[in-house]
Amino acid sequence: MDTRLAEILVCPVCKGPLSINDQRNELHCAKCALGFPIIEEIPSMLANEARALTPEECDKARVKPAQE
Numbered sequence: 001m002d003t004r005l006a007e008i009l010v011c012p013v014c015k016g017p018l019s020i021n022d023q024r025n026e027l028h029c030a031k032c033a034l035g036f037p038i039i040e041e042i043p044s045m046l047a048n049e050a051r052a053l054t055p056e057e058c059d060k061a062r063v064k065p066a067q068e
C-alpha cells in the first residue's frame with residue numbers, strides 16, 4: 001500500500017493519525033486500539049468494521065512524533 005495514503009487518512013473515531021500494519025494489511029489507531037482492514041487497497045474506514053487491537057499492536061501502532 002502507498003504510505004502516502006496513510007498520511008492523509010485519519011482515524012474516523014478520534015481523527016488521529018493511523019499507522020499501516022503491512023503484515024495484517026490494516027490501518028491501526030493506537031489511541032482507539034482499533035484496526036481498520038484494507039481490502040483490495042481500499043482502507044475500510046468504518047468503526048463498526050474495525051478490529052480491537054491487542055496492547056502489543058497498539059504499542060507498535062503508536063505514531064512517532066514527526067521529525068526530519
Ligand SMILES: [Zn+2]
Pocket residue numbers: 011012013014015016029030031032033
Ligand atoms: Zn482513533
